[in-house]
Amino acid sequence: MTTRILIKNGRLIDPANAVDRVADVLIENDRVSHIGQVSACDAQVVNASGKIVCPGLIDLHVHFREPGDEEEETIASGSAAAVAGGFTSVVCMPNTNPSIDEATGVEYIHRMGRQARKTFIYVMGAITKERKGLELAEIGLMSQAGAIGFTDDGSGVQDVSVMLRAMKYVSMFGRVICQHCQDNLLAGKGVMNSGYQSTVLGLPGIDPLAEEMMLWRDLQLVRKCNCRYHAQHLSTTGSVNIMREAKAMGLPVSCEASPHHLLLTEERVRDYDTNYKVNPPLRTAADIEALKQAIKDGTIDALATDHAPHLMSEKELEFLAAPFGIASLECALPLYIKALIEPGVIDWPAMLAMLTYRPAKVLDVEKGRLGVGDRADVTIIDPNLEWTIDADKFISKSRNCPYHGWKVKGKVINTIVAGEVRYSAMG
Amino acid sequence: MDTEFQWRHKHLIGLAELSRQEIEFILDTAKGFEEFSTRSVKKAPTLRGKVVVNMFFEDSTRTRNSFTLAANRLSADVIEFTKTSSSVNKGETLIDTARNLEAMGVDIVVIRHSAGGAPKLLTRSIKACVVNAGDGYHEHPTQALLDAYTIRQAKGSLDGLTVGIVGDIAHSRVARSNIYAMNKLGAKVIVVGPPTLMPAKIAQLGVRVSHNLDEVIEELDVINMLRIQFERMGGNMFPSVREYSHFFGLTLERMKRAKKDILVMHPGPINRGVEIESEVADGPNSVILQQVSNGVAVRMAVLFLVNQAAAVHN
Numbered sequence A: 001m002t003t004r005i006l007i008k009n010g011r012l013i014d015p016a017n018a019v020d021r022v023a024d025v026l027i028e029n030d031r032v033s034h035i036g037q038v039s040a041c042d043a044q045v046v047n048a049s050g051k052i053v054c055p056g057l058i059d060l061h062v063h064f065r066e067p068g069d070e071e072e073e074t075i076a077s078g079s080a081a082a083v084a085g086g087f088t089s090v091v092c093m094p095n096t097n098p099s100i101d102e103a104t105g106v107e108y109i110h111r112m113g114r115q116a117r118k119t120f121i122y123v124m125g126a127i128t129k130e131r132k133g134l135e136l137a138e139i140g141l142m143s144q145a146g147a148i149g150f151t152d153d154g155s156g157v158q159d160v161s162v163m164l165r166a167m168k169y170v171s172m173f174g175r176v177i178c179q180h181c182q183d184n185l186l187a188g189k190g191v192m193n194s195g196y197q198s199t200v201l202g203l204p205g206i207d208p209l210a211e212e213m214m215l216w217r218d219l220q221l222v223r224k225c226n227c228r229y230h231a232q233h234l235s236t237t238g239s240v241n242i243m244r245e246a247k248a249m250g251l252p253v254s255c256e257a258s259p260h261h262l263l264l265t266e267e268r269v270r271d272y273d274t275n276y277k278v279n280p281p282l283r284t285a286a287d288i289e290a291l292k293q294a295i296k297d298g299t300i301d302a303l304a305t306d307h308a309p310h311l312m313s314e315k316e317l318e319f320l321a322a323p324f325g326i327a328s329l330e331c332a333l334p335l336y337i338k339a340l341i342e343p344g345v346i347d348w349p350a351m352l353a354m355l356t357y358r359p360a361k362v363l364d365v366e367k368g369r370l371g372v373g374d375r376a377d378v379t380i381i382d383p384n385l386e387w388t389i390d391a392d393k394f395i396s397k398s399r400n401c402p403y404h405g406w407k408v409k410g411k412v413i414n415t416i417v418a419g420e421v422r423y424s425a426m427g
Numbered sequence B: 001m002d003t004e005f006q007w008r009h010k011h012l013i014g015l016a017e018l019s020r021q022e023i024e025f026i027l028d029t030a031k032g033f034e035e036f037s038t039r040s041v042k043k044a045p046t047l048r049g050k051v052v053v054n055m056f057f058e059d060s061t062r063t064r065n066s067f068t069l070a071a072n073r074l075s076a077d078v079i080e081f082t083k084t085s086s087s088v089n090k091g092e093t094l095i096d097t098a099r100n101l102e103a104m105g106v107d108i109v110v111i112r113h114s115a116g117g118a119p120k121l122l123t124r125s126i127k128a129c130v131v132n133a134g135d136g137y138h139e140h141p142t143q144a145l146l147d148a149y150t151i152r153q154a155k156g157s158l159d160g161l162t163v164g165i166v167g168d169i170a171h172s173r174v175a176r177s178n179i180y181a182m183n184k185l186g187a188k189v190i191v192v193g194p195p196t197l198m199p200a201k202i203a204q205l206g207v208r209v210s211h212n213l214d215e216v217i218e219e220l221d222v223i224n225m226l227r228i229q230f231e232r233m234g235g236n237m238f239p240s241v242r243e244y245s246h247f248f249g250l251t252l253e254r255m256k257r258a259k260k261d262i263l264v265m266h267p268g269p270i271n272r273g274v275e276i277e278s279e280v281a282d283g284p285n286s287v288i289l290q291q292v293s294n295g296v297a298v299r300m301a302v303l304f305l306v307n308q309a310a311a312v313h314n
Helices: A075-084 A103-116 A139-144 A160-171 A196-201 A208-225 A237-248 A259-263 A266-271 A285-296 A329-341 A348-353 A357-363 B020-038 B062-073 B094-103 B118-125 B141-155 B173-184 B213-219 B241-248 B288-313
Strands: A004-014 A019-028 A031-036 A044-047 A052-055 A057-062 A087-092 A120-125 A176-179 A229-231 A253-257 A378-388 A407-417 A420-424 B051-056 B077-082 B108-113 B129-135 B162-166 B188-192 B208-210 B222-225 B263-265
Touching: A004 A348, A004 A378, A052 A348, A057 A075, A057 A329, A057 A357, A075 A087, A075 A103, A075 A329, A075 A407, A075 A420, A087 A329, A087 A378, A087 A407, A103 A120, A103 A139, A120 A139, A139 A160, A160 A176, A160 A208, A176 A208, A196 A266, A208 A229, A208 A237, A237 A253, A237 A285, A253 A285, A253 A357, A259 A285, A259 A329, A285 A329, A329 A348, A329 A378, A329 A407, B020 B141, B020 B173, B020 B288, B051 B062, B051 B094, B062 B077, B062 B108, B062 B129, B062 B141, B062 B288, B077 B094, B094 B108, B094 B118, B108 B118, B108 B288, B118 B129, B129 B141, B129 B288, B141 B173, B141 B222, B141 B263, B141 B288, B162 B173, B162 B213, B173 B188, B188 B213, B208 B213, B263 B288
Parallel strands: A004 A044, A004 A052, A057 A087, A087 A120, A176 A229, A229 A253, B051 B077, B051 B108, B108 B129, B162 B188, B162 B222, B188 B208, B222 B263
Antiparallel strands: A004 A019, A019 A031, A052 A378, A378 A407, A407 A420
């Protein structure tokens, strides 16, 4: 039997196909079958008038903590949080315990994702065994098991010879190699941005150079081996300048920005509130402006949360001892709206492009578009709904969210994955 | 003293958040306690029935004894809690430790901790007064207060004085608290040391930065020699102790070019022959031992004031 969902009267924004108009979308089983004026047949009708209808959002960067730290998040809880945030596909990072550094790990995450039956889960494998940065992990076998890319996220690959070998090797499988750019020798034991604020607080700082040096280094390697390369969560003016030059040279490179680096500055650490402890650290207002400029001119390809859940008990430690990370999957969309649309940096189609087909392009997958025949991953957004972020109501198992109590605008109303309504704000 | 002034802080975390008037009020209050040390019965009933806990997560002799003595002189009961394990994230958390002590009825927590922000963290999780006895390289407010007190005692006022702070500014809580105190009390501050021992954007704290002690020594009314803390420094911040002493040590030779009445200070413990020559540390310009004596009076004042503010709060 064919199941049909008819999304009526929404503002359809499909940036990949340069569509921005009011139209109905008919979904039959797991595919989009008609777009335009569709009359109600025997379909479940979703009234989307006044709402935005777009390809399902894609988050290139999440931590679901399974296996190993299931008390913080599981693939099931993370997946449910993802659809609540409007994400129909997410990419899980391999820094679990144990790390995802062989094919069985990749298969495990996929299986748990299918069981959760919420969002679609992509898996990144580790570049090196146990993410130690020393020996290449089984990149080929992980690729065959479905790993979509490779990264040692949580830290960068420090040894340049290992990174060069990794790029060459990954290029054989056509996958993207991703890097958490940070030179550990320069970063030292830093826990926040290095600057006036770290001096006042007496906390060890991380110099922006730690990020920029590794990014610059990697781009020289990309020139040599022409492997697809993606820089994760860039946070500094210098980084986006380096990336802009690399793109101008035609290198096959991309990068992402995270909501906290667009909204929060190092000033927030003032009271040693560990919910602001994140890596790369919160930088300055000037860096935020540079990131926004890079979003405006297309240098930054994608928006990615770096959703990093942690237990309250871990975050209630001394700032030096608390773990890095911010949980933001469920409230990411209004944060992006606040950072980019409300101040007029970019418009809805441009922002949604960074959450749909552009991240899909980074992964080299056929997603993030909503034409006839495409897989029916759809997010329906009320762009005007005002609400207050309440971390205590998160579906995610964690509460380490510095946006708790923020008044925001814009909310995900429905999330449809492969033709199934997997989330509805109405319950 | 302004009789209208009402002290309102039940915690003392740092001097960054205090006004000149507030700092002066502590110093004036300390003045009242100074004569205690010379009495035959060195005790006041001010904190009778109150419990002070010294929570020291880092080694300390001077500061801990000074706080203990101060609390005893105010008739408080004192609990000593020591845990010198350098690991901040193993075993019982700081908050749990503090809550347990509070459950025993503690009124004032004096905390020394290797992590900047640890005292601030406590203020959010317990009701007792929190007094910072040094946290990481954030602040050491009572040290700077006793330094200011000692300068005031010798010079009358800090207005218009030029104070040099020499050494490892980057890893020094004493330097930070001193910069706030000296600036607020009207002195000019010059921080002196190699660039590798200067924290980022230090000039934005309102200080002059010098890498040459010989260039500035003649200007100084007060010179505060910081201890070179080998244990706190990661990596290779300067080539050798010998080289450090050569450029930044306070020697008799350098003292010849200083003002005749320059005050020589040091927060202790001294590395004789490293940052300061013995002859200078023990010489006529040195007020290093006065600093220690004054520490007790200043800490009595702090304990007295936070307790009073807590009574008003409750």
